[in-house]
Amino acid sequence: MKNVLELSYLIPLFPLIGFLVIGLGRKYLSKSLTGIIGSGVILFSFLLSVWIFFQVKEGNSGVVEYFNFISAGSLKIPFSFQIDALSSLFLLIITGVGFLIHVYSASYMHHESKEHFARYFSYLNLFVFSMLLLVMGGNFVILFIGWEGVGLCSYLLIGYWFKNSEYNYAARKAFVMNRIGDLAFLIAIFMIIAKVGSVSFGDVFSTEGLEKLAPSATIITLLLFVGATGKSAQIPLYTWLPDAMAGPTPVSALIHAATMVTAGIYMIARSNLLYSLSEVTQNIVAYIGLGTALLAATIALKQNDIKKVLAYSTVSQLGYMFLALGVGAYTAAVFHVMTHAFFKALLFLGSGSVIHAMSGEQDIRNMGGLSKKLKITFFTFLIGCLAITGIPPFSGFFSKDAILLAAFEHDERGKILILYSISLFTALLTTYYMFRLLFITFTGKFRGTKEQEHHLHESPALMTVPLIVLAVLAAIGGFVGIPEVFIKGGDKLTPFLSSVIATNHHPVSRSTEFFLMGLSGCLVVATIIFTWFRFKNYQPKEQKGFGKVLENKWYVDELYDKIIAKPLSKLAAFLNNFFERFIIDGIVNGVGRAVNYSSRQLRLLQSGQVGSYVLLMVLSILLLLLYQFFIKK
Amino acid sequence: MQIDYYIYLSVALFCIGIVGVLTRRNAIIIFMCIELMLNAVNLLLVAFSKMHHLKNAAVNASAGSDGQLFVFFIMVVAAAEVSVGLAIIVMMYRNIHSVDINFLNRLKH
Numbered sequence: 001m002k003n004v005l006e007l008s009y010l011i012p013l014f015p016l017i018g019f020l021v022i023g024l025g026r027k028y029l030s031k032s033l034t035g036i037i038g039s040g041v042i043l044f045s046f047l048l049s050v051w052i053f054f055q056v057k058e059g060n061s062g063v064v065e066y067f068n069f070i071s072a073g074s075l076k077i078p079f080s081f082q083i084d085a086l087s088s089l090f091l092l093i094i095t096g097v098g099f100l101i102h103v104y105s106a107s108y109m110h111h112e113s114k115e116h117f118a119r120y121f122s123y124l125n126l127f128v129f130s131m132l133l134l135v136m137g138g139n140f141v142i143l144f145i146g147w148e149g150v151g152l153c154s155y156l157l158i159g160y161w162f163k164n165s166e167y168n169y170a171a172r173k174a175f176v177m178n179r180i181g182d183l184a185f186l187i188a189i190f191m192i193i194a195k196v197g198s199v200s201f202g203d204v205f206s207t208e209g210l211e212k213l214a215p216s217a218t219i220i221t222l223l224l225f226v227g228a229t230g231k232s233a234q235i236p237l238y239t240w241l242p243d244a245m246a247g248p249t250p251v252s253a254l255i256h257a258a259t260m261v262t263a264g265i266y267m268i269a270r271s272n273l274l275y276s277l278s279e280v281t282q283n284i285v286a287y288i289g290l291g292t293a294l295l296a297a298t299i300a301l302k303q304n305d306i307k308k309v310l311a312y313s314t315v316s317q318l319g320y321m322f323l324a325l326g327v328g329a330y331t332a333a334v335f336h337v338m339t340h341a342f343f344k345a346l347l348f349l350g351s352g353s354v355i356h357a358m359s360g361e362q363d364i365r366n367m368g369g370l371s372k373k374l375k376i377t378f379f380t381f382l383i384g385c386l387a388i389t390g391i392p393p394f395s396g397f398f399s400k401d402a403i404l405l406a407a408f409e410h411d412e413r414g415k416i417l418i419l420y421s422i423s424l425f426t427a428l429l430t431t432y433y434m435f436r437l438l439f440i441t442f443t444g445k446f447r448g449t450k451e452q453e454h455h456l457h458e459s460p461a462l463m464t465v466p467l468i469v470l471a472v473l474a475a476i477g478g479f480v481g482i483p484e485v486f487i488k489g490g491d492k493l494t495p496f497l498s499s500v501i502a503t504n505h506h507p508v509s510r511s512t513e514f515f516l517m518g519l520s521g522c523l524v525v526a527t528i529i530f531t532w533f534r535f536k537n538y539q540p541k542e543q544k545g546f547g548k549v550l551e552n553k554w555y556v557d558e559l560y561d562k563i564i565a566k567p568l569s570k571l572a573a574f575l576n577n578f579f580e581r582f583i584i585d586g587i588v589n590g591v592g593r594a595v596n597y598s599s600r601q602l603r604l605l606q607s608g609q610v611g612s613y614v615l616l617m618v619l620s621i622l623l624l625l626l627y628q629f630f631i632k633k
Numbered sequence: 634m635q636i637d638y639y640i641y642l643s644v645a646l647f648c649i650g651i652v653g654v655l656t657r658r659n660a661i662i663i664f665m666c667i668e669l670m671l672n673a674v675n676l677l678l679v680a681f682s683k684m685h686h687l688k689n690a691a692v693n694a695s696a697g698s699d700g701q702l703f704v705f706f707i708m709v710v711a712a713a714e715v716s717v718g719l720a721i722i723v724m725m726y727r728n729i730h731s732v733d734i735n736f737l738n739r740l741k742h
Contacts, residue, residue: 618655
């Protein structure tokens, strides 16, 4: 019987068709038609993904090969899709959240002109196509194609308003930062090819493949991790993500919060067997993740742009996921990817609704008291905040708790609670900045202009319905992974993913687990109350001292500018002014000048004097004779 | 007779020809000197041909005859060359009223 999974090629095909139709017909399609096509193709993909998900759940998973993509010598790279628990879960997240954001976009971007509206939707569809390719790819090369595709779409969408040169700089920054990571990823793929002779996940993660990779596992995993730091915005390559907020808000929600930035986590979770071989890399991943989580959270404390707060929060949450990957809790990382996709997409779309209501204003210092006018937005935003801070029973509680618990278990083996305590502290920071954002934006008195106040309105249904759906998901999404201590068999995610992700669980005692949950819960609630008293009557004021450092993001951008960008442009200027002008031009012009000079000298030989010709002829013959008789042996 | 004498004679003729070509300016004399060089070579060819014939006649009755054949070829070619060359010199004389080769430097243009 033909494998029904072969139909899975339809999932990425629909967004591709949507991209082509909308992209090519952007001059002819009306806006509503564009919106229907753009969202409709994603809906089809989503329905197919649900079907595939249930196929996988019934145990029907595997690799589907379509054709030979690259064949060189003994290396054969098929165009294949890997349909298993991990990829089907990501398919659901991407197409599900993607569909909601497409619907939302149709309303949010409605004031754009017809052509630009279609351009936006075609990019968005291309993004979904690339992202699906990324998670469905059955080998590293297909994954890499998707990886580059999402990077390109991210660039195109950050620079969507291309008339603003600052946005273009942001797009360029994102592209270049990603490129640094991609180089490392590419080298890692080459090394895998050199060692194993194949890039298919099945071969690489087989027992033999891992045996061949074991001697160089550390370097390969580190290179893969550098690739992941670029895409998933970790230290030191995280600075592009906050700048990426230059794009339209739904784009930030879809690409820079829910899906693309989790590609690095997907890739590492996919390679979990390889990462388990190298303890050094795992520690580096954990500490980089932890450092990023803490750094980004501190920066988020003092940001005043509603989207910037969420952007740094995303960086921080991604840091959590890497922490989970580093301590070997791959399932917890994937779980957090899922819940994060729900509540971060919700928060971003909520902020989009706020920005929409404020006629483009993004500075929270000019907002306040919006809860009266934007009731739906306020309630959904509140649910998002509760979810991200990990209040039970919202989804973030379960996934964040799984990560904290994994960190605690990891610490317990080393007897110092450094990972746990810092990640708990970061969770409190998260609570603080999220509720600061909520209180400043939605409570207190309105601080904007009269005109803005007059315009305040709740967003249309096309925008609020996705918000409500996401809010429901953010509220209940965590129930797929209820810890075993509450309900026996409540954790459905771990068994589901067990075919892809090897679990090495070191259970702590029930009482410890309850104590940890209670501790973090109490601290979070205490932080919320503290934040409420601090910000219920918020008045903007100038930041001084340490607050100013945080407001300026630790001056990391300035530091990078000083130590990397400036010297590079100096070097480029030097090469342009000196090397290019004197050496390269010198060589090129020198060749011409030398030919000119020598031909002018040679011209003198052609005197027209028959006598001199004959003399030369005779002399040459004499020389030839001499050579013939005396020199040649 | 010894072959050496033939060689001395033809080398002498050839050198006279070269010196003549190099030193004289009159086109006709240069022409004659070229003929002299050609005939010096002819002489040599004939001499060597005879030598070979004497040495190898017992084995091969026609030994060395190819050298003499070459001489005829050279004579025919030389005759053709002379007719063309003289025609050129006549035309040159008609145009510039001189056969001095130093006047021929306009050829470079």
